[in-house]
Amino acid sequence: MQQPFCSSSGYIKAVSNQSITPFPNITALSISFLFINLRYPLCSLNFGNELKRRINSSSKSHRRLKNVTHNLSFLSLGQRLLDFHPSLLIAGALQYLTFTRPDITYAVQQVCMHMHAPCLDHWHALKRILRYVKGTSSFGITLGPSRVTSLVAYTDADWAGCPDTRRSTSGYCVYLGDNLISWSSKRQATVSRSSAEAEYRGVANVVAEIC
Secondary structure (H helix, E strand, O other): OEOOOEOHHHHHHHHHHOOOOOOOOHHHHOOEEOOEOOEEEEEOHHHHHHHHHHHOOOOOOOOOOOOOOOOOOOOOOOOEOOOOHHHHHHHHHHHHHOOOOHHHHHHHHHHHOOOOOOEHHHHHHHHHHHHHHHHOOOOOEEEOOOOOOOEEEEEEEEOOOOOOOOOOEEEEEEEEOOEEEEEEEEEOOOOOOOHHHHHHHHHHHHHHHHO
């Protein structure tokens, strides 16, 4: 049975009636919940809509996130932004949105590394992410009961993906049963001499997370 989106307080009241422990301090996150067959999709729909309204983004929307961070560099020869305060605000808001949107974590992480001196290319990358968020505003993560109680982790790395330092970026996601409970996308601290070394560093990161 499908019910409409409800507020965080409504969710807490609903789950308390079903003897399910609510998430602590969830009312501060403005996260919406949709109850479908004993599962709870988490979605920052209201926040995403408010973000688009405040920045008056383009009417275009995309459902695929491709080449957003391609060739972004600290050494970019693009035009420097004279007023980069809006870029900082949008980047910070997108970081908040990654609480329920793992699919934009890598792109947001890559763009945020350039926010100390953003160029026009970085601004365009932010706008492409926003168009994707607009086209996929109902996306989120889903939590629910599962018969499987084991931890399963997935990891990957791009070898020498940073055009400036040639450091690799590794990411991982951790599932408890059918529920995604942890994810990350982070540039590695040192340069890897091979793709295998970059992959093993990614594995070490996710093992440290779950142990």
